[in-house]
Amino acid sequence: MKRTLPILVVLAVLLAAIALVNPFFLEPAGFLAFVKRAAPLVILAAGQYFVIVSGEFDLSVGSLVTVEVVVAARLIDGQESATWWVLLLLIAVGLLVGLLNGVVTTALRVPSFITTLGMMLILSGAVFLWTGGAPRGALSEAFRTFGRGNLGPVPWSVLILLAAGAAAILLMRSDFGRRLVATGDNERAAALSGVRVARTRILAFVLSGAAAAITGILLGGFAGVSAQVGQGLEFSAITAVVLGGVALGGGRGSVVAAMAGALTLEALFTLLNLYGISGALEFTVQGVIIIAAVAVGALRLPAWLAKHPPRKQGDTHVA
Amino acid sequence: MTLLGMRGIGKRFLGVRVLSGVDLDTAAGEVHAVVGENGAGKSTLMKILAGVHVPDEGTIEIDGRPVAFGHPLEAQRAGVAIIYQEFNLLPDRSVAENVFLGREPARRGLVDRAAMEAETRRLLDELGETSFGPRDAVRRLSVAQQQVVEIVKALSVDARIIVMDEPTASLAEHEVELLYTLVRRLQRRGLAVLYISHRLREVFDLAQRVTVLKDGARVTTVPTAEVGPDELVRLMVGRELRDYFPPRAAPGEIGEVRLSVRGGGNGRLRGIDLDLRAGEITGLAGLQGSGRTELVKALFGAEPFAEGRMEPRRPRSVRDGVAAGIGLVTEDRKAEGLALRQSVRDNALLVARATAGRQARGDVRALLERVRLSPPDPEQEVRYLSGGNQQKVVLAKWMTVGPAVLLLDEPTRGVDVGAKAAIHDLMRQLARDGTAILMISSELPELIGMSDRVVVMRDGRIAGELPAGSSEEAIMRLAASGEAT
Numbered sequence A: 001m002k003r004t005l006p007i008l009v010v011l012a013v014l015l016a017a018i019a020l021v022n023p024f025f026l027e028p029a030g031f032l033a034f035v036k037r038a039a040p041l042v043i044l045a046a047g048q049y050f051v052i053v054s055g056e057f058d059l060s061v062g063s064l065v066t067v068e069v070v071v072a073a074r075l076i077d078g079q080e081s082a083t084w085w086v087l088l089l090l091i092a093v094g095l096l097v098g099l100l101n102g103v104v105t106t107a108l109r110v111p112s113f114i115t116t117l118g119m120m121l122i123l124s125g126a127v128f129l130w131t132g133g134a135p136r137g138a139l140s141e142a143f144r145t146f147g148r149g150n151l152g153p154v155p156w157s158v159l160i161l162l163a164a165g166a167a168a169i170l171l172m173r174s175d176f177g178r179r180l181v182a183t184g185d186n187e188r189a190a191a192l193s194g195v196r197v198a199r200t201r202i203l204a205f206v207l208s209g210a211a212a213a214i215t216g217i218l219l220g221g222f223a224g225v226s227a228q229v230g231q232g233l234e235f236s237a238i239t240a241v242v243l244g245g246v247a248l249g250g251g252r253g254s255v256v257a258a259m260a261g262a263l264t265l266e267a268l269f270t271l272l273n274l275y276g277i278s279g280a281l282e283f284t285v286q287g288v289i290i291i292a293a294v295a296v297g298a299l300r301l302p303a304w305l306a307k308h309p310p311r312k313q314g315d316t317h318v319a
Numbered sequence B: 001m002t003l004l005g006m007r008g009i010g011k012r013f014l015g016v017r018v019l020s021g022v023d024l025d026t027a028a029g030e031v032h033a034v035v036g037e038n039g040a041g042k043s044t045l046m047k048i049l050a051g052v053h054v055p056d057e058g059t060i061e062i063d064g065r066p067v068a069f070g071h072p073l074e075a076q077r078a079g080v081a082i083i084y085q086e087f088n089l090l091p092d093r094s095v096a097e098n099v100f101l102g103r104e105p106a107r108r109g110l111v112d113r114a115a116m117e118a119e120t121r122r123l124l125d126e127l128g129e130t131s132f133g134p135r136d137a138v139r140r141l142s143v144a145q146q147q148v149v150e151i152v153k154a155l156s157v158d159a160r161i162i163v164m165d166e167p168t169a170s171l172a173e174h175e176v177e178l179l180y181t182l183v184r185r186l187q188r189r190g191l192a193v194l195y196i197s198h199r200l201r202e203v204f205d206l207a208q209r210v211t212v213l214k215d216g217a218r219v220t221t222v223p224t225a226e227v228g229p230d231e232l233v234r235l236m237v238g239r240e241l242r243d244y245f246p247p248r249a250a251p252g253e254i255g256e257v258r259l260s261v262r263g264g265g266n267g268r269l270r271g272i273d274l275d276l277r278a279g280e281i282t283g284l285a286g287l288q289g290s291g292r293t294e295l296v297k298a299l300f301g302a303e304p305f306a307e308g309r310m311e312p313r314r315p316r317s318v319r320d321g322v323a324a325g326i327g328l329v330t331e332d333r334k335a336e337g338l339a340l341r342q343s344v345r346d347n348a349l350l351v352a353r354a355t356a357g358r359q360a361r362g363d364v365r366a367l368l369e370r371v372r373l374s375p376p377d378p379e380q381e382v383r384y385l386s387g388g389n390q391q392k393v394v395l396a397k398w399m400t401v402g403p404a405v406l407l408l409d410e411p412t413r414g415v416d417v418g419a420k421a422a423i424h425d426l427m428r429q430l431a432r433d434g435t436a437i438l439m440i441s442s443e444l445p446e447l448i449g450m451s452d453r454v455v456v457m458r459d460g461r462i463a464g465e466l467p468a469g470s471s472e473e474a475i476m477r478l479a480a481s482g483e484a485t
Helices: A005-021 A028-053 A061-076 A080-107 A112-131 A141-148 A156-173 A175-185 A187-192 A197-223 A233-243 A255-274 A281-307 B042-049 B072-077 B095-099 B113-126 B143-156 B173-188 B200-206 B229-237 B292-300 B318-323 B333-337 B344-348 B350-355 B364-370 B387-399 B417-432 B444-450 B472-481
Strands: B002-013 B016-027 B031-035 B057-062 B065-067 B080-083 B161-165 B192-196 B209-214 B217-223 B257-265 B272-277 B281-286 B307-311 B326-329 B405-409 B436-440 B453-458 B461-467
Touching: A005 A255, A028 A061, A028 A156, A028 A175, A028 A197, A028 A233, A028 A255, A061 A080, A061 A112, A061 A197, A061 A233, A080 A112, A080 A141, A080 A197, A141 A156, A141 A197, A156 A175, A156 A197, A156 A255, A175 A187, A175 A197, A175 B344, A175 B350, A187 A197, A187 B333, A187 B350, A233 A255, A233 A281, A255 A281, B002 B042, B016 B031, B016 B042, B016 B057, B016 B192, B016 B209, B031 B042, B031 B200, B042 B080, B042 B161, B042 B192, B072 B080, B080 B143, B095 B113, B095 B143, B113 B143, B143 B173, B173 B192, B173 B200, B192 B200, B200 B229, B200 B472, B209 B229, B217 B229, B229 B472, B257 B292, B257 B436, B272 B292, B272 B436, B272 B461, B281 B292, B281 B417, B281 B444, B281 B472, B292 B318, B292 B326, B292 B405, B292 B436, B318 B326, B318 B350, B326 B387, B333 B387, B344 B350, B344 B364, B344 B387, B350 B387, B364 B387, B387 B417, B417 B436, B417 B444, B444 B472, B453 B472, B461 B472
Parallel strands: B016 B217, B031 B192, B031 B209, B080 B161, B161 B192, B281 B436, B281 B453, B326 B405, B405 B436
Antiparallel strands: B002 B016, B002 B057, B057 B065, B209 B217, B257 B272, B257 B307, B453 B461
């Protein structure tokens, strides 16, 4: 909780700043609209958190989101009746891509940076090949409801976000969650305590794939079908997680902070937008944030090392 | 003619005195052995000579001129080279590149490869080394050959005093002979060699004089011709057992066999026969590299046996070992024992969460009180704890699953006196509750004080077994030469 506080403070300040410029933001409808817009990224960041806290990266999620949306549009092609089996298929695709990322990273020992970078290119290329550059088909109304519809006054995506967030928090409190963080902190110690570190990491990638699938479903409804829908989302998700104070390299940080990081990032974009600063600057802002956040984390590390010097080679031989 | 004179060297680390008033001198063309038990101060003394540590007291003279080293490079310029047990070589660079690392000869601004290789070749020839050349990649050399590269490196900076820290620790038997030849060549070139070793045979084979250190002070310096091996051992360990240990197991308290191995072997171990009994603490002794750590890792399943029978079963993985009721407290608790940035609770529950069902959870606070963690705060991050408290958390981690067999590799290394006593008490308590315990310790007084019997390893085998209360001399003799008394 101690480590979650800073990002919550930053978030509160940004929300207050938005409210100052745009009083509508304080009304339930205004605030819910903001959360609705943020929901896909927050869910994606929660998925990315599992991977990062275990000491890995998942760069494939942006492409995966695009794949989900493009595949959904083509398979549904406007037929309402196709909605449900396509939804199941989309989740399965997300799980499968996560599984592949995890197995390649752990069993073949390919660094996840490379595994998921490769997966990102493979998926982008596949989408391009399959669509010929322009996505075909259309989503059904039922499908689009998740991204833009309401249940009473509350958007569906906000409800899905709440459910996903609660699941993520519970998961991190479970034995699996504690094993995951321990693996990210000290893989060797975890393995020698009986943790199946490979299986644990694979599950983290699978969760990230599932989060990307859900994000794709929400974004398809919210933003519509395009071959660029997931572009750059992997970096937004990583930026959000790092902004939440989660250490790259694993072992440190909470999923609540990661999700708060995503909300903060979205709030920042909203604010920039309100001040009329070009949306094109979003990438630049993310770049600055990710470097700054990691630098702050790195500054703490040398101080830690100074306090905990590596064990001296003892002259212990007889016995 | 005295080449090096160290006078009254004293050093403290964090207020703890590790060296006081140590004198050491050596002459050109002398091999001077430095011996002593663990923690006697050998390494610290050598690191002071090499400029790694700055002494708090005392003076160093080379050729009668006082010197003061604030940095290893200054020691190097004064002609001191140190060859550590862990070599400082770049595995993917060539021999010549390693020898000239950081001071490559240049010609018109480019590295003069030819000159570098020619000079390396000349030094190799001088040492009579023909089995490899300047262009070979270091990765492809044997440990013994890499040692030669280190020596060539020392010669190429015109070292006159070479410190060798346990040079034979990682060498095979036949390579030791080659090292002897090499050391004698250095000696004939007029270098002084300070030779740190615990292997008494080497001391008597090579050195003209030997300095014995004990508890940070010099006991004596004598010509090797005037002292025998038994006398030397007595000088090294001769002291009272001043530590207090909990009483040993009474004969009735030692119960059934909890773990048994017959003919256990793998890459590092051969023909291991061992029984561990409920209620008994078995001490495991052996020189570094004798296979102690490898044995406990094999028993646990982390580096499994490839052959042999084991009851109740031969674990093939860590989880297999844990399922068979075996726990391992590793030698290096920071690298292998703890997730340092997690809480005490998360560390204490790690084994249970990884391997047992929900029922094996128990009351964490009560457990922390039982291992006498002070304060018993489950939310504290482990990295902020003292070494002793960290080790108690590691013990708690295993106690959650109540192992039948607990393997402890150096359980009190780097632990303060109070925590040490607490860990000793806890070990005895666990034994009394029916756990079979195997303990490795490089501290002989501890090993003798705690063990109901001592098993001694040598070269990957069990060299023999000694009863409770055996002397340090008896253990060392068995460990060093395989001879029982």
